[in-house]
Amino acid sequence: MDTIVALSTPPGRSAIGVVRLSGPGSLQILRALIQQDQFAPEPNRVVLKSLLVNEGVLDQCLVTYFRAPQSFTGEDMIEISCHGSPVVLRQLIDLIQSHEARLAEPGEFTLRSCRNGKMNLSQAEAIRDLINAQTQAAAVQATRQLSGELAQALQSTKHELIRIIVIMESAIEFVEDDLPKIQLNEIKETIDRLIVDVSNLAETYQAGHLLHDGIRVAIIGRPNVGKSSLFNKLLRFERAIVTDVAGTTRDSLTETISLQGIPVSLTDTAGFREAGDRIEAFGIERTRRAMADADLLLLVIDGSCPLQDEDEEILKSAGAQPFVVAINKTDLPQVTRVNNLNGAKVVHVSALTDEGIPELTAAIMEPFASLDSANVGLLITDSRHHDLLTRAKGSLAGACRSMAQGAGEEIVVADLHNALKFLGAITGETTSEQILGEIFSTFCIGK
Numbered sequence: 001m002d003t004i005v006a007l008s009t010p011p012g013r014s015a016i017g018v019v020r021l022s023g024p025g026s027l028q029i030l031r032a033l034i035q036q037d038q039f040a041p042e043p044n045r046v047v048l049k050s051l052l053v054n055e056g057v058l059d060q061c062l063v064t065y066f067r068a069p070q071s072f073t074g075e076d077m078i079e080i081s082c083h084g085s086p087v088v089l090r091q092l093i094d095l096i097q098s099h100e101a102r103l104a105e106p107g108e109f110t111l112r113s114c115r116n117g118k119m120n121l122s123q124a125e126a127i128r129d130l131i132n133a134q135t136q137a138a139a140v141q142a143t144r145q146l147s148g149e150l151a152q153a154l155q156s157t158k159h160e161l162i163r164i165i166v167i168m169e170s171a172i173e174f175v176e177d178d179l180p181k182i183q184l185n186e187i188k189e190t191i192d193r194l195i196v197d198v199s200n201l202a203e204t205y206q207a208g209h210l211l212h213d214g215i216r217v218a219i220i221g222r223p224n225v226g227k228s229s230l231f232n233k234l235l236r237f238e239r240a241i242v243t244d245v246a247g248t249t250r251d252s253l254t255e256t257i258s259l260q261g262i263p264v265s266l267t268d269t270a271g272f273r274e275a276g277d278r279i280e281a282f283g284i285e286r287t288r289r290a291m292a293d294a295d296l297l298l299l300v301i302d303g304s305c306p307l308q309d310e311d312e313e314i315l316k317s318a319g320a321q322p323f324v325v326a327i328n329k330t331d332l333p334q335v336t337r338v339n340n341l342n343g344a345k346v347v348h349v350s351a352l353t354d355e356g357i358p359e360l361t362a363a364i365m366e367p368f369a370s371l372d373s374a375n376v377g378l379l380i381t382d383s384r385h386h387d388l389l390t391r392a393k394g395s396l397a398g399a400c401r402s403m404a405q406g407a408g409e410e411i412v413v414a415d416l417h418n419a420l421k422f423l424g425a426i427t428g429e430t431t432s433e434q435i436l437g438e439i440f441s442t443f444c445i446g447k
């Protein structure tokens with residue numbers, strides 16, 4: 001195994017920068033950096049050392065040695081906390097590379113940690129999600145997964161599967177012993193129960209993926225009704241251009257905010273109308289796409305004008321997703337005051353005076369209330385996990401069908417093995433090298 005090095009803090013200027021080394025050569029490289037051949041550090045203890053380059057001092061650093069297997073990766077590791085100067089850090093990493101270490105690939109420290117049995121794959125993915133979490137709720141779910149909750153939830157399902165696989169395999173082995181009917185029934189019942197467990201877990205993805213990817217909200221409506229003004233208001237900064245010219249916004253703009261601790265990706269769109277030119281036509285096409293992709297639509301209506309046919313047409317062209325209607329400009333004399341529009345929740349707001357903005361936020365989050373509570377159960381947040389659960393469910397259903405048709409044990413067992421393989425791939429027991437490579441390439445370098 002070779003020795004790897006990476007900057008583990010973000011690039012750029014900072015108070016400190018941490019460089020990590022992992023692999024059998026780590027300690028030897030540290031000795032070379034401080035020019036002390038016999039240096040024998042006590043593990044897990046921080047020491048102050050001068051890193052030397054060409055007889056001069058490169059930097060004074062805090063150095064920690066973690067001895068294998070008691071380290072994050074399970075290998076010998078060195079952590080060097082230098083001053084956060086990009087020049088010093090660059091020079092240090094170059095120097096380390098000249099001593100038979102190579103730059104780590106993205107996620108390679110965590111990959112080694114998995115390989116050495118320090119954590120399972122779903123925990124490694126949880127570290128990535130925790131680092132990338134944009135809101136508190138997303139961080140809470142990642143922490144739960146990191147603590148091994150998902151692996152535990154799958155454990156009993158896998159045990160049960162193995163138990164029935166063993167029963168069926170031994171029936172195949174000893175041909176003369178056909179499984180008695182009573183045992184076959186028990187197996188069938190177990191499979192039915194496992195299907196329910198696996199599907200219940202898979203279904204949590206509907207809510208869980210929103211924590212991972214954010215709830216996508218598209219702000220739509222006729223030109224000049226105040227979409228961009230409301231977008232800026234929800235973002236709390238002047239992101240989009242606002243003017244009294246109809247057709248100001250020509251391209252969709254997306255920004256992520258946190259509402260009630262949940263990530264929400266807001267898209268301001270070009271107003272719907274007969275396009276004046278090609279650019280506007282492209283913009284309106286993008287509005288339609290944003291509408292199709294959205295988890296919730298926010299239709300903005302100008303309350304100071306009479307309700308237009310177009311307003312209702314936009315409402316009708318919406319898909320099945322929930323929508324909220326914001327009647328904007330309540331600071332002006334109101335012509336349109338409706339409390340219900342095609343069954344959608346209606347909120348009266350003013351992007352100018354802030355009236356109704358808290359009510360608007362509450363209305364946007366209402367359909368996603370299941371994500372909000374602190375005692376929400378374990379949620380599947382990762383599309384890879386969801387896909388594997390769905391496949392496991394498919395294989396279990398296949399086994400069930402084969403049993404109902406009186407197929408041979410070999411056929412049923414093959415499906416059960418597949419289900420086990422899919423479940424095992426979530427925690428990494430049965431994940432191929434190629435797939436591992438793909439997963440870890442989504443990590444940041446130095447992790």
Ligand SMILES: Nc1nc2c(ncn2[C@@H]2O[C@H](COP(=O)(O)OP(=O)(O)OP(=O)(O)O)[C@@H](O)[C@H]2O)c(=O)[nH]1
Nearest residue numbers: 223224225226227228229247248249271329351352
């Ligand atoms: N009085 C009042 N004016 C508002 C309010 N919200 C927006 N406006 C004004 O309405 C005009 C249009 O606002 P925008 O936010 O650009 O409207 P839009 O829906 O994004 O328009 P397009 O980008 O052209 O589709 C601007 O002059 C805003 O200042 C409001 O709550 N009250």
Ligand SMILES: [Mg+2]
Nearest residue numbers: 227228248249
């Ligand atoms: Mg606009």
